[in-house]
Amino acid sequence: MNVKSIRLINFRNYNSIDVNFNKNINLFIGKNAQGKTNLLEAIYMCSMGKSFRTNRDKDIINFEKKEAYIGADLEIGNFNRFIELKLDRERPKIIRVNKNELKNQKELYSGLSIVVFNPDDLKIVKDGPQERRTFLDQGISQLKPVYHHNLGRYLNVLYQRSKILKSGKFKRDISLLDVFDSQLARLGTSIIMERYAFIRELSEISKNIHYNLTHGKESLDIKYSTNVPILEKGQDMEKRYLRLLKDNNLRDLEYGNTEIGPHRDDMLIFINGKDVRNFGSQGQQRTAVLTLKLAEVDFIKKDRGIYPIVLLDDVFSELDEERRLYLTKSFKEMQTFITMTDAVEIKSLGNMDKNIYEIEEGSLERRG
Ligand SMILES: Nc1ncnc2c1ncn2[C@@H]1O[C@H](COP(=O)(O)OP(=O)(O)O)[C@@H](O)[C@H]1O
Ligand SMILES: [Mg+2]
Secondary structure, X not given: OEEEEEEEEEEOXXXXXXXXXXXXXXXXXXXXXXXXXXXXXXXXXXXXXXOOOOXXXXXXXXXXXXXXXXXXXXXXXXXXXXXEEEEEOOOOOEEEEOOXXXXXXXXXXXXXXXXXXXXXXXXXXXXXXXXXXXXXXXXHHHHOHHHHHHHHHHHHHHHHHHHHHHHOOOOOOHHHHHXXXXXXXXXXXXXXXXXXXXXXXXXXXXXHHHHHHOOOOOOEEEEEEOOOOOOOOHHHHHHHHHHHHHHOHHHHHHHOOOOOOHHHOEEEEEEOOEEHHHHOOHHHHHHHHHHHHHHHHHHHHHHHOOOOEEEEOOOHHHOOHHHHHHHHHHHHHOOEEEEEOOHHHHHHHOOOOEEEEEEEOOEEEEOO
């Protein structure tokens, strides 16, 4: 899977560019605020239909313009695909695949996968459970669009239920929660089962990667934490879940929120038996994040039989030489886009097949 070329018009600080990419490594070098991340964002948008930085498509249109365009030639397995996005300040965006307009941007999930590495990823390890749930949700959604759909429905029912809990009106008639409870139990069970399966596999893949990254010095374990008991049969689990919801109804009414369910899930990460969030050094936390991201890449390869595209935004400079070499080796078989401010870091890439571009104020020149 690779992006052969991309064309941008009025996309953020780019007026009009047309670039061909290397099938393996593409380096974008430039000072701060010149347009490196913008270009990664454009590549991401062709794959996912939306940005990884904003939910507001209008932010992406050049400040002074009314419309923006991205067109990309993709090679997915043996197919070529021409993806186009048209953004307009006044209208919802249009996405076309091979000139056919999609009815729904979610349809675009099917063909492509992509993994973004950026310094913010450290949050996955350091911050609260929401960050890890998002990591899980994005990872699973890429492989299973139906998960994404069910999650959206779950969160919607949860929201409706919390409105009722807070309204007070229903305090005397608790049976009004019944319809929400049974929906939550059904959707929640499917979400938990998917997360459970994903984490089990992720844990195995990560263990290997982390072992290699640390020369066998550290052992990494990932455990799923959920307040719904995981049972073998979905039906049994759903029943148990429903009972737990009911048992907590009075508590939920008192607090105005729902105690039981995957919205409270967490993913615990241990290094040598210790929770890395609370007890890991900065260095261990960084390595753990790198492991998780690399595991996501391998997971996609395992599941879909094809490597994703990888975007590395300002990550290279934060790594020591050894980690850089490890990353570079891992990326041998996939298309990678790497941003950096300093050309010195190129050394780690040795004689790998690569294109080098210099980016300055929204213009791009090939340098090698
Ligand atoms: N909608 C937009 N229209 C024009 N310029 C934009 C828009 N959004 C961001 N920019 C500009 O893009 C630049 C930042 O680009 P970015 O790719 O994030 O930089 P970097 O090279 O540091 O990764 C800033 O100068 C910012 O003003
Ligand atoms: Mg940037």
